[in-house]
Amino acid sequence: MKISILINDTALKNLKSQHGLSIFVETEDKNILFDTGSSDFFYQNAENMGLNLKKTDLCIISHGHDDHGGGLGCFLENIPGVPVYIQKNAFKPHFSESRYNGLDIKLKDNKNIVFTDNVINIGENIILFSDVNTKNLLSESNNTLFMEKNGVRVKDDFSHEQNMIIRENEKEVLFTGYAHKGIVNIVERAKTLLGHYPSHIVGGFHLSSNSHNTCEKTVLINQISEYLLQTGSMCHTLHCTGTKGYEILKNKMKNKVEYLPCGSIIYI
Numbered sequence: 177m178k179i180s181i182l183i184n185d186t187a188l189k190n191l192k193s194q195h196g197l198s199i200f201v202e203t204e205d206k207n208i209l210f211d212t213g214s215s216d217f218f219y220q221n222a223e224n225m226g227l228n229l230k231k232t233d234l235c236i237i238s239h240g241h242d243d244h245g246g247g248l249g250c251f252l253e254n255i256p257g258v259p260v261y262i263q264k265n266a267f268k269p270h271f272s273e274s275r276y277n278g279l280d281i282k283l284k285d286n287k288n289i290v291f292t293d294n295v296i297n298i299g300e301n302i303i304l305f306s307d308v309n310t311k312n313l314l315s316e317s318n319n320t321l322f323m324e325k326n327g328v329r330v331k332d333d334f335s336h337e338q339n340m341i342i343r344e345n346e347k348e349v350l351f352t353g354y355a356h357k358g359i360v361n362i363v364e365r366a367k368t369l370l371g372h373y374p375s376h377i378v379g380g381f382h383l384s385s386n387s388h389n390t391c392e393k394t395v396l397i398n399q400i401s402e403y404l405l406q407t408g409s410m411c412h413t414l415h416c417t418g419t420k421g422y423e424i425l426k427n428k429m430k431n432k433v434e435y436l437p438c439g440s441i442i443y444i
Contacts, residue, residue, distance in 0.1 A: 177344050178202040179378060181440045182221045183213030183247075184414045185386070188439030191224060192217040195386045196243040197353060197415045199378065200227055203344050206302070209235040210340060210351050212247030219250055221438060234259050236304065237279075238353025238379075239337040240266030243386075245279045252286055261298070263306050264291040265336040269324035272387050277321075292338060295369065306338040308357040308365045313399055315392050317385035318356055332356070341366055341374065347444055348372075350409075352379030354416050360403050373407040376444055378436075381411075383425070384418025391420040401428035412436050 180200045187193035196213035200222065209232050212218050222229045232255055237245045240263070248260070270278035283289070294307040321332040334356040342349050350366045352359065359381045367373050381400065383392045391397075401424070404411055411433040413422060422435045436442065 177342065177347070177349065177444045179412075179442050179444065180222075180225060180227055181414065181436045181438050182218040182225070182227075183211075184436065184438040186419070186437040188437055191221045191439045193438050195415075196246065197238075197380060198247065199351065200229070200232075201342065201351075203301070203342060206233045206299070207231050208233065208302070208342070209251065211236070211238050211244040211353055212251050214243045214246030216247055216250040218247050219254060225439065229255055232258050234261065234298065236260075236338070236340055237262045237266060238339065239263065239334065239356065240268065240270050240279050241354065242277050242279065244353050248283055249280055252283065252288060256288070258288060259290045260286075260288050261290045261292050261304060263336045263338045264293050268336065270332060270336075271322040271324075271329065273320050273322070301343040303341040303369060304338050305341070305365060305369060306335070308337075308339075308361050310358075310361040310364060312358060313360045313396060313403070314358045315356075315382045315396070317382070317388065317390065317392070320385065320388065321356070339366070341369065347376065348374045349376045349378060349444055350374040352377065352381070354380045355382040358382070360400060363404070363407060363409070373409050376410045376412065377404075378412045379414070380416035381413050381421070381425075382416045383421030384416055386416070391418055394424055397421055397424040398428060401425050405429055405432060412442060
């Protein structure tokens with residue numbers, strides 16, 4: 177499995193960075209785009225990395241925030257006919273305090289959109305799941321995020337967030353977007369689905385807030401570090417983990433965690 181980071185908050189030389197996430201995954205039988213960042217930068221970076229996104233078989237949008245699905249219009253325009261799997265609540269209005277940070281509602285009726293809920297299997301080796309119901313070790317910055325429900329703005333419940341597991345060659349890789357529902361809770365749900373912890377975890381762990389330029393409390397990050405260590409999973413993190421959050425993780429987890437700037441390529 178080849179995993180290429182197309183968008184992250186930091187980038188290697190000659191690539192464009194932005195607050196967002198986009199990952200291109202090449203398996204033995206599928207090419208999968210996981211999130212699109214907040215603009216068309218994912219598409220430009222892919223070209224500069226020598227990746228052909230025209231060969232994408234399916235696209236997954238992890239949740240209804242523009243830093244993960246803002247480039248969706250670019251994807252639908254340039255790579256037509258490819259199914260895009262989005263949780264059924266993702267197109268509802270979402271806000272970061274007073275700023276609208278949801279998806280482009282005009283794209284909701286695109287014929288390539290496939291709405292998901294709870295747990296779905298795509299073929300034999302891909303699982304999408306959004307039914308994460310436990311609420312342990314959550315990030316405080318969730319408190320600045322809102323959704324519209326029955327015409328009233330309320331705290332976001334992140335029911336629109338989904339995660340992905342890919343099985344290949346006796347490995348099970350868990351992909352997370354922003355992990356609003358808590359990386360600990362997401363990994364525990366993945367364990368229930370698999371019967372054991374995933375071999376690898378790739379994605380954001382939600383240990384920072386870009387809009388407030390803040391990091392979660394060290395005590396929380398240390399608790400998360402201790403949990404991740406006991407899973408035995410190798411962690412590859414980026415985006416909302418934040419550089420300071422990553423430093424705290426790294427201090428505890430040592431060689432069981434690494435940070436992936438935009439332009440990184442790993443093989444699992």
